[in-house]
Amino acid sequence: MATRSDSGVLGSRVDVAGLSKHFGSVVAVDDLTFTVDPGRVTGFLGPNGSGKTTTLRCLLGLVEPTTGTATIGAQRYHDIAHPARVVGAALEATGFHPGRTARNHLRVLALAGGIEESRADATLDLVGLADSARRSVGGFSLGMRQRLQLAAALLGDPGVLLLDEPANGLDPEGIAWLRGFLRYLASQGRTILISSHVLSEVEQTVDDVVIIARGRLVRACPLSDITDHGQRLVVRTPQTEELIAALAQQVPQARVSRQDDGSLLIEDVDSPSVGRAALDAHIELHELRPATSDLEQVFLSLTGGAQ
Structure with a gap:
């Protein structure tokens, strides 16, 4: 299911249904089911090792589920015709060639994804790295790498964003910027799923929460169900x-x-x-x-x- 906002962005629902992933005798994800709706920021929360990253990797086709499904707009990632224009992901701020400039890094990704090169400068501007476009990535701080990873996720102007610990390495000013930026992207109709263990920050950012432990779902609800208690x-x-x-x-x-x-x-x-x-x-x-x-x-x- 996809929803087009007034701004023209097409956000697709993310569905995880009966998802399990075993690595040998280790059960990383255990019969996990939840949905993420367009136009909302959903926090994907759990202790370290609870299965968050494995779930995101299943959604992105990087890991094959043992059982169950993980789909975006009712399609598996590998079945999406132009995935970079449908879903953007930032799993970790690594994998950058240290000798490449930020602009060239994004241009290479754009070329590989069939995306116009002009999007490189557009996304650098979006994430506040326009002044660093000609700098080598090897000299970037962790926070700058996080912003560059987010720019890469936005290259295809996708309606779905899957972000793993996006606030990691950001200073307080950067975290405040990220909070507003994610809210802005959701207001355009995008579907946003962010994993995090910085719970105080998530509480100021998300509309919904999905909480897992030991690979299993323990709570999925609007944030207001947790924080609003009446009298x-x-x-x-x-x-x-x-x-x-x-x-x-x-x-x-x-x-x-x-x-x-x-x-x-x-x-x-x-x-x-x-x-x-x-x-x-x-x-x-x-x-x-x-x-x-x-x-x-x-x-x-x-x-x-x-x-």
């Missing part, structure tokens, strides 16, 4: 027992749980109700704020704490 409050008070008793009497629907840091997590009640209960019982509150369960907390709980 959940964190409360700190030196009179914990008194507040629990007051809430039980005045707002019996409230669910209260003690946290390891000494605070209380109060659910299913709004902050004015908690404040009134504390005031009526002459209880001093040191903190009363909305609680958020961020992506990292959920990730650690689902994957057993490994990263």
Whole structure:
């Protein structure tokens, strides 16, 4: 399935269905199923060695699945007529000839992919490397190599991008740029799948998350399903027992749980109700704020704490 945005970019759905990959006795991916939709940035998350890169390599036809399928627009990569114009990928910032300039590196790739050479300068400009077009890649920092890899992925103006740890090596300014750039590309209708272990950065970038551990899917959902929790409050008070008793009497629907840091997590009640209960019982509150369960907390709980 492909979706054309108002900007004319054709994004295709990515489908992974019952995908397994064994390397001898090692099960790298185990019956994995998920989808990635056009017009959205999807974070592909999991501890090191969980099968993320193997899954991306299956999508790109670099690894043959043991069972199951990995398709882009309902086609296997090898069956796509002009793959460079459909899907772009950045798996690792290596494989550059150190003596080639950034522009020449992209021109070689464009020639091999049947893409007009003018795209080399266009993509260098897109990723902020226009001023370094004539520099040899051997002198590039890791962050610059990451940008060059992204430029290579964009050469064919594809509707699908598969990016493995794209923020690796970028400084804070570069990470902020990448965040906005990926959002811009998704707004054009592109399908974007990024793997990452930098969870705080992913949380500010993605629309959806796919979390895997030991090669198996543990969660696939919109990010908002994880980060939006309605009425959940964190409360700190030196009179914990008194507040629990007051809430039980005045707002019996409230669910209260003690946290390891000494605070209380109060659910299913709004902050004015908690404040009134504390005031009526002459209880001093040191903190009363909305609680958020961020992506990292959920990730650690689902994957057993490994990263």
